[in-house]
Amino acid sequence: MNCRKVKKLLVPLLEGDLSKKNKEKVESHINVCIHCQKERELLSKSWQMLDSYVTPKLKDNFTANLMQKIHSEHAKIVKVTYKSAQFRFWRLVPVLASFLIMLFAGSLIWKKRMNKELISKIANNAPQEVVTTVKDEDIIRDLDLYESVDLIKNYKLVSELEVIENLNNQF
Amino acid sequence: MEIFDEDIQLMLRFQNGEEHCFEKLVERHRDRVFNITYRYLGNYQEAEDTAQEIFIKIYNARNTYKPEAKFTTWFYTICKNACLNKLRNKKPATVSIDSTIELQENTVASQIKDSQAQSPLDSMLNNEKSLIVKKAIDSLLPNQKMTVILCRYDHLSYEEIAKVMGCSVKAVKSLLHRAMINLKENLADYFNK
Numbered sequence A: 001m002n003c004r005k006v007k008k009l010l011v012p013l014l015e016g017d018l019s020k021k022n023k024e025k026v027e028s029h030i031n032v033c034i035h036c037q038k039e040r041e042l043l044s045k046s047w048q049m050l051d052s053y054v055t056p057k058l059k060d061n062f063t064a065n066l067m068q069k070i071h072s073e074h075a076k077i078v079k080v081t082y083k084s085a086q087f088r089f090w091r092l093v094p095v096l097a098s099f100l101i102m103l104f105a106g107s108l109i110w111k112k113r114m115n116k117e118l119i120s121k122i123a124n125n126a127p128q129e130v131v132t133t134v135k136d137e138d139i140i141r142d143l144d145l146y147e148s149v150d151l152i153k154n155y156k157l158v159s160e161l162e163v164i165e166n167l168n169n170q171f
Numbered sequence B: 001m002e003i004f005d006e007d008i009q010l011m012l013r014f015q016n017g018e019e020h021c022f023e024k025l026v027e028r029h030r031d032r033v034f035n036i037t038y039r040y041l042g043n044y045q046e047a048e049d050t051a052q053e054i055f056i057k058i059y060n061a062r063n064t065y066k067p068e069a070k071f072t073t074w075f076y077t078i079c080k081n082a083c084l085n086k087l088r089n090k091k092p093a094t095v096s097i098d099s100t101i102e103l104q105e106n107t108v109a110s111q112i113k114d115s116q117a118q119s120p121l122d123s124m125l126n127n128e129k130s131l132i133v134k135k136a137i138d139s140l141l142p143n144q145k146m147t148v149i150l151c152r153y154d155h156l157s158y159e160e161i162a163k164v165m166g167c168s169v170k171a172v173k174s175l176l177h178r179a180m181i182n183l184k185e186n187l188a189d190y191f192n193k
């Protein structure tokens, strides 16, 4: 095994992550190579030195502060959701109002347009009136007849009633 | 890791509405979480804030925890994500003199408090060593740093680290390999003195 290969296997060696065969090969190289020996020593020492890292002590009131923060945030969330529900309702008011105004304006425009259409239709239909007048005369005549039929029909009833009335008068 | 068996019970009770169980969880893990955030971010205030954020996340995400999932993986994944996010949103080059002074003050104070047996010279030397290691770890790339923290200080297995980091065991070994080489180079001056 050459130095380059051994250097690559030094970390797994220190971590105990080498096969028995590779471990023997690396160790036998280190025994005769001062350079790799020094490299392993440095790696091992620096890894061990990590133990000297002293972290500062966390404040005693950490848990109390945390619980306070959690509870105040929770309260805030409840407040915000209530407020946002209220806000959502009030936000809808102008939307609804503008919708109603638009609906009203739309109906006015529609009405105006319909009137215009009707006027133009009437204007368009005006020359036809001469033709329809004949038909209308027929209709009027038919209606007259129909009314007369009604009269005829009612005549029977009226006369019957008259008979009954006369009978009543008699008794 | 058997220490987490009790955490599963606490977590389940917390899920069922026993709020005091969450407080117990915080008490059990506050130092562990803070050590991770401090070693990762290198600044006391940021580390404390991030530790708070992590517990708030655990509090809010209590219903996503399922007892069949390992508590360690779930717990460390939340820690890792919070740290990575914090670092991502952090303005560059804010860790320097301030945090160094702060660390010196904090470590000296805690060491005096913790081990009265140490001589002032020992304390000073240890503090110097601690600062050198801190600098060496600070200069690692984010993923290398997290892998070193989880492996070296929290003693997670390669498989567990892979799950937390969301990568393969092979990738974890590779990260660790590069981190160790970098640490050796960063600490070389100290050993060659």
Ligand SMILES: [Zn+2]
Pocket: A002, A003, A004, A006, A029, A033, A034, A035, A036, A037
């Ligand atoms: Zn060699």
